[in-house]
Amino acid sequence: MAVPDLVLLHPPSVMDFRKRTLLMGPVSDLIPSTPVFDMYPIGFTTMASHLESRGWEVRIANVATRMLASSRFDPDRFVRSLDAAMFGIDLHWMPHVQGALELARMVKRHHPDRPVLMGGFSASYYHADLLRGHPEVDFVLRGDSVEVPLERLSEAVEKGKGLEEVPNLTWRLDGSVKVNPLSHVPDSLDEVLIDYGLMVRKVLRYRDLEGHLPYRNWKSNPMSIAVSVRGCTHNCVNCAGSCDSFGRNFGRSSPAYRSPRLLADDVARAEEHVKGATFVVGDIRQQGRKYASEFLAELRRRKVRNEIVLELFTPCDAAFAKEVSASLDRFSVQMSPETHDEVVRKAQGKPYANVGVERSAEAFLDAGCGRFDLFFMIGLPGQTPGSVEGTVRYVERLYDRFRGKRLFPFISPLAPFLDPGGNAFEHPEKHGFKVLARTLEEHAQLSTMPSWKYVLNYETRWMTRDQIVDASYSAGLGMNDIKERMGLIPRDTAERTRSRIMAARELSGMIDAVVSKDGWNEADLAALRDSAKDLSESTVCEKEELDWTDNSFYASIPRMVGSLLRKR
Template sequence: MSSVNVCFVHAPSIYDFRTRDLREGPISDVVPSTPVFEMYPVGFISMLSYLTRHGYSARISNLAVLMLSSKKFNAEAYLKGIEADIFGIDLHWLPHVHGAFEISKIIRKIHPESRILFGGFSSTYFAEDIMKSNQNVDFVMAGDFVEDQVMKLAEAVEKGKPFDTIPNLVYREGTAIRKNPRSRDPEAVSRVFIDYKTLVRNSIIYHDIKGHLPYYSWVTNPVGMTIIQRGCQFNCGFCGGSNFAYRNNYYEISPVKRNPETIALELEAVQDTINSPVFLAGDINATGEKYYTALLQAIRDRGIDLPLLTEYFVPPPEEYFRAFSRTVPDFACEISPDSSDQNIRRETGRFYTNQELEKSIQYAAENGARKFDVYFSIGLPLQTKESVTRDADYLDFMMNKYSSEKMPVYGFISPLTPFLDPGSLFYEMPEKYGFSIIAHKIMDYYNLLDRGKSWEDFLNYETKWMSKSDMVEATYQSGIRMVESGSRMGYIDSTSGKRIVNNILSYMNGETYTPQSDKSKHLTYLVKEIDWSRKHGISAFSMMIFSYSLFERIRRTITRN
């Protein structure tokens, strides 16, 4: 039985998703995850790295991936085999509240002497409410940049020290709930290091590759991740990580830019281990020319040669793409304008025109981008079913006009689901932006997920312009349109496209439909797996992962037969 100071546990969104009669919906199409949100926060890797560098033992147990992998997987039996002083359960994204609470019950039952820690943005926002509502939780680590605080907590639990000097900690003292002051350490950002070498090493040490996987399809489609900054320059109304939300709830400064040299070191660690594409979270262009020039220089200095997946909050200009492509010739882009209606877009906090967006897509193509993803949202202020139809029309137009063999353009439309982010402008000022929110306490959200059967049941909001049923109808009608567009563009073969459309129509009409037996796929998601031979280099671990993926495919084939 393995024993560690801290075991970081990631639960599925809904704990009993394998046995409950659920009608899966498009609630996770915008991340490389599934309808159970099995991708754990990248902060797990940073905290794991920090603890192990300082002599503490730690591991990751992605229960969501393990539960997706096999109907026979027994979470309780698996957890019995892990001894830990602290089980750290993330409740970063609010849709995990059901799974996180259920896992805390199981851990308390089988490990009554262990301590249970919650952390993440949603844990921070609802910290006292969680402590009052869930007696299984001993601690909440509030805020951001908590690597050092988690280590101090591990030390305090191991050595029996008091908790009152640990910054950010919310804890129990008898029947009282105590809140320690937040850290004001200016060096906190320097402790963040997303080290895939540690992740790989740990998966081998604990003989648990699958438990350490960031998401289900990582074996066949591994993508690393790093973060340019914490917090944000912008105030998109729905975002729980916006400048407004971050400063008011998680850290006093926003954004906090990370050292370009540190990011280059993280990329180097990926290159030395999984040798895969890396998603750079955060808008590099928005950090300013001085910053991104330093980052690109650091990448060149370390000889980084990886495909990079980049995201943008405003359309970058030509000079940015020119500079970026000189250092990173193999890159892809994504942007979320949210709506083709510029009035709706402005209401969400995005202040650029369709012309600026289209020019930026052209600049990306001219400078060698491999693909460009454009994401629109459903459930916005001023938005109606008719405006969503126009969004689908506009995405179809852009895909046809700007796609090429060298740079395909993919369009996506997805609802803001299942919940508006706590702390966001829309959540804090719903009347101002035309929202009606129907859940406010942590148990309200738990109950929505516990009692609901479809993603419509889970929604915590409506708008002045669209009811829940309107948003559901708009989602699937636009989904049909995007599948048809994808078929015409050759992104989906004709037979699969017709099958998906018929399935959506059956789902909408309450008729018999074919749920995905493989929970790693989704009813309407266009899975664009990256070709191993073109995008992934060879390393010892990449070969091990490749061999493991072959084993998994063979195992699943035998199981099906």
């Protein structure tokens, strides 16, 4: 088999997570990933789609899912067995920093002559540090749109050409770091390709199903993604994807949108390959209601049958909910008011009222929404432990008001990291945060701490790390009690969750006792390792509560085969 031009590798958050005692806590309860953040970024698919459309051969290898799938899988042996003209590793969100750096070292050790590329939000933010302090990293492609720069870089690598003309590239020349202009920042997403059939073809070509899965649970809860926007018009203080952060770090002064027709094409093509929910990234009203109406009309014309998951960044009116309902067979909605406290919400960057949240939920639930998910968070500016308790009480009132309807509130900590590049990280004093790690190395070191309390890279003026952890477990217990009392989850599920939270809390205390001693080491924690592993997933709720559909990977097989036969 020919050597691929590029192998894209996705690391686990901590490379040797299987050998360490890590109580990862509820940090990933509300996303499809496991606590090792095994979901690779959508950028892998758009980069691979772009290069493949230009004749390059790209392989995706999700090292994290393979490590989770088999204890016998040896990442070092696997990396040694690979070859490629260039290796790419994502460092998009900061929780991957330790895994990404370790994986880069592994690649360099086995393939010293092959260049190692990193990309993603965090790599862009730390681009110069990566090149200065990490000889295992040869290139960083900066910004939110690196498909075209990657093609230029691949050409330069293949032909041994100079790199001065590759846009967005940070690289090394004779030991000094070169920073090419961040000049490729397209103002529209219409040139971006998402080849939804790519994964199926690659699985067959490389006989590697696990390595191409976007995340471990994809087979039981398959989901596809359509991206409406890069950039954001909002400014949530913790977020590196905010308007201010895009301007500061990724050279983007305004969001780039995908045209409604192409976005609807994406959704329809996703349905040809995957029977499961399609998540539309970005509030489709961000560019205005006209954009949203055009997109919905395009979907209506295409008679989409998959469940469509939409995001609301701000409250909506009943007319919008009705329009969605008239356009889609099945749809669900997600909204993140973060807290019941409107003052705290405003400090977090979301200046809207509870009445708007409730009206939106009512409008969508009345319009036939499959489920309306509400996400609340712990660790916000101005938020105290008492305020978190208030959020739990508010959730109870919501359950009461929407009794019998498909409203699903969730609460989890803002963890593990404030995003480097976000407003809170850049101006912690102003927003009431204390940042406990600044550099790549400090974050990598935090990542390997034995419990999630010590991994948090921040405290707030209102809550210490201890209080954030304690409030998270208390809120988890409170939510669980409410759901049981209202008959929303069976008693045995509630009992399981309750036991898990209590056990996690107890284990957290046991880890504290070890860590408080001078000179502690990993061996002192060995007896706690299995418990930590068992208690690191579905801590404050069962992950299945987030699943959108009852489909499985196997329900998608006929579509995948059909798409292969049609060669699309």
